[in-house]
Every structure is written in C-alpha cells, then in structure tokens.
Amino acid sequence: PLVTSKELFTKAYANKYAVGAFNVNNMEIIQGIVSAAKTENAPLILQVSAGARKYASPIYLRKLVEAAVEDSNLPIVLHLDHGESFDICKQCIDDGFTSVMIDASHHSFEENISITKKVVEYAHSKGVVVEAELGRLAGVEDDVQVSEKDAIYTNPEQAAEFVQKTGVDSLAIAIGTSHGAYKFKGEPNLDFERLQEIAKLLPNFPLVLHGASTVLPEFLELCNQYGGDIPGAQGVPEEMIRKATQFGVCKVNIDTDLRLAMTAAVRKELFADPKNFDPRKYLAPARTAIEEMVRHKIVNVLGSDNRI
Numbered sequence: 532p533l534v535t536s537k538e539l540f541t542k543a544y545a546n547k548y549a550v551g552a553f554n555v556n557n558m559e560i561i562q563g564i565v566s567a568a569k570t571e572n573a574p575l576i577l578q579v580s581a582g583a584r585k586y587a588s589p590i591y592l593r594k595l596v597e598a599a600v601e602d603s604n605l606p607i608v609l610h611l612d613h614g615e616s617f618d619i620c621k622q623c624i625d626d627g628f629t630s631v632m633i634d635a636s637h638h639s640f641e642e643n644i645s646i647t648k649k650v651v652e653y654a655h656s657k658g659v660v661v662e663a664e665l666g667r668l669a670g671v672e673d674d675v676q677v678s679e680k681d682a683i684y685t686n687p688e689q690a691a692e693f694v695q696k697t698g699v700d701s702l703a704i705a706i707g708t709s710h711g712a713y714k715f716k717g718e719p720n721l722d723f724e725r726l727q728e729i730a731k732l733l734p735n736f737p738l739v740l741h742g743a744s745t746v747l748p749e750f751l752e753l754c755n756q757y758g759g760d761i762p763g764a765q766g767v768p769e770e771m772i773r774k775a776t777q778f779g780v781c782k783v784n785i786d787t788d789l790r791l792a793m794t795a796a797v798r799k800e801l802f803a804d805p806k807n808f809d810p811r812k813y814l815a816p817a818r819t820a821i822e823e824m825v826r827h828k829i830v831n832v833l834g835s836d837n838r839i
C-alpha cells in the first residue's frame with residue numbers, strides 16, 4: 532500500500548537501518564527499483580523531483596507509482612523531493628503524495644522555520660509527513676575551513692530548535708555530501724562528529740542524508756568504456772553511508788547511482804548491437820542493472836532487507 536514514512540522511520544531508527552529513497556523518472560526505473568525491493572522484502576520510498584515532474588508529467592508518475600503499489604503489494608512512500616515552495620508541496624499533497632520535502636534551507640533560519648511550519652500544518656491536516664532541510668549541500672573540497680563548514684553544514688543546536696519550532700517529521704542535514712557525481716575533490720569525508728552531535732540533541736528523530744550516491748566504479752568504468760566522458764567522478768564510500776545509518780539517518784537519497792547504472796547498461800547495449808533499434812533491447816538491460824544495483828544498496832548499505 533501507499534504509506535507515510537512515519538512507521539518506516541520509527542522501525543528503521545530502532546533497528547539502526549535506513550530506508551532507501553530512490554528518484555523516479557520513468558517506467559523502467561520504477562520497475563527496476565520496485566522489483567529489487569520486492570525480492571529483498573524492503574520498505575521503499577519513491578521520490579519525485581521537480582525535474583521528474585517536468586520530464587514525465589505528474590500524472591504519469593503518479594499512475595506508475597500506483598501501478599507499482601498494486602503490482603508489488605509493498606509499503607511504498609510517494610515523496611516529493613526538494614519541494615521548492617508551499618504551493619508545490621500543497622499540490623502534491625492534494626495529488627495523493629504521502630510525504631513531501633520542503634527545501635527552504637537556502638533561506639534564513641527564521642524564514643526556513645516559517646515556510647516549513649506552514650507546510651507542516653497543511654500536510655499534517657491531511658495525514659501527510661514532512662521532511663525539511665537545514666544547512667546547505669555543497670560541492671565540498673576536503674580542505675574546507677572550519678568556519679566555512681559552520682557556514683554551510685547543519686548546526687546541531689539550530690537543528691534541535693528547528694525541529695521543536697516546526698514540528699517537522701524528518702530533517703535533511705548537511706555534513707559534507709552534495710548532489711551529483713563530483714562530490715569530493717580530494718579524499719571523501721563526512722562530518723560524523725557533527726552527525727553524532729545532531730543525533731544526541733535529537734534522540735529518536737529521523738535524519739535524512741541527501742547526496743548519498745557512491746558513484747559505483749563498475750558503472751563509471753562501463754560508461755567511460757562505451758563512449759561516456761565522466762572523468763574524476765567520486766561519491767560517498769558505502770561504508771560511510773552504513774556508518775551514518777548507525778547515528779540516526781533513516782532515509783538515504785540515491786539518484787546518481789541509478790543514472791549511472793542505467794546509462795552504463797544502455798551504452799554497453801548500443802555498442803554491442805549496432806544493428807538494433809528496438810528500445811526494449813537496451814532498456815531491459817538498463818532496468819536489470821537498476822534492479823541489481825538497488826538490491827545491492829538494500830542489502831549491503833541500507834540494511835532494509837526483510838524489514839517489512
């Protein structure tokens with residue numbers, strides 16, 4: 532069934548695992564993710580960004596997720612990723628989303644509180660949960676000065692005040708991750724002291740990690756082997772994601788690793804059979820690559836297998 536993340540996070544927190552939040556943009560991506568979760572008996576968050584709404588149109592995404600729920604019988608959360616305004620959050624809530632993110636982290640602390648509070652009031656009146664963000668995801672050099680870190684990473688005391696004042700259900704934090712395939716210039720590192728401080732001030736409160744893709748080498752190499760040009764890409768090592776799930780992180784956002792898996796499979800297939808022009812011949816392997824990658828994440832990184 533379509534569910535909110537409330538119970539999923541309560542269970543995840545208590546058992547120190549995280550629920551995968553995978554971005555969806557088309558049928559094959561959804562099918563790959565859902566078949567992986569079905570095989571591993573894992574709860575699932577399917578999340579839709581503004582870009583996905585533009586690409587596929589809201590109704591197609593909604594109906595595809597409805598099909599996934601009906602076909603798989605899994606507990607699935609339909610979540611708006613990086614909602615940019617109260618209006619888009621309201622629109623999605625009215626369209627049947629069970630969870631929304633309001634990302635007002637680029638506003639002032641006070642402004643972020645007031646916008647988030649407004650979304651929480653409306654969402655809770657409809658039985659929908661809310662994720663907000665405090666701090667800024669940024670492409671981080673490993674030599675970021677402490678002062679700069681404090682300027683963009685989540686401040687633990689502010690996080691506690693933010694949650695108390697907004698009533699938000701989960702909080703996306705900034706501890707060194709960033710979106711995309713180029714997350715670190717030097718050695719990858721996350722501010723685990725900061726994470727532990729936040730978790731200490733917000734006991735039993737679900738934290739969310741954005742920018743959590745690893746940029747798996749196997750897919751990066753395949754992409755570059757078959758015509759791709761993605762040099763120097765680097766993500767978060769999987770053991771760091773596993774470690775984060777031990778300190779209150781209950782939701783892990785993954786999009787880039789899906790993109791790389793799909794692109795690698797399509798590139799390889801197009802190279803392998805120059806005579807083929809049936810899209811099913813390169814989209815089916817792409818779907819399988821996604822399925823296998825998501826199974827790996829569920830079992831080896833998130834620990835959300837057999838948690839239904």
Ligand SMILES: O=C(COP(=O)(O)O)N(O)CCCCOP(=O)(O)O
Nearest residue numbers: 580582711741742743744784786787
């Ligand atoms: O935290 C993440 C994903 O992090 P990742 O890049 O490490 O996978 N996300 O929230 C996914 C963001 C996707 C937005 O992209 P479009 O607007 O182009 O759809």
Ligand SMILES: [Ca+2]
Nearest residue numbers: 634636637664
């Ligand atoms: Ca933000």
Ligand code: NA
Nearest residue numbers: 611612613632
């Ligand atoms: Na989100």
Ligand SMILES: [Zn+2]
Nearest residue numbers: 710741742784
């Ligand atoms: Zn994000």
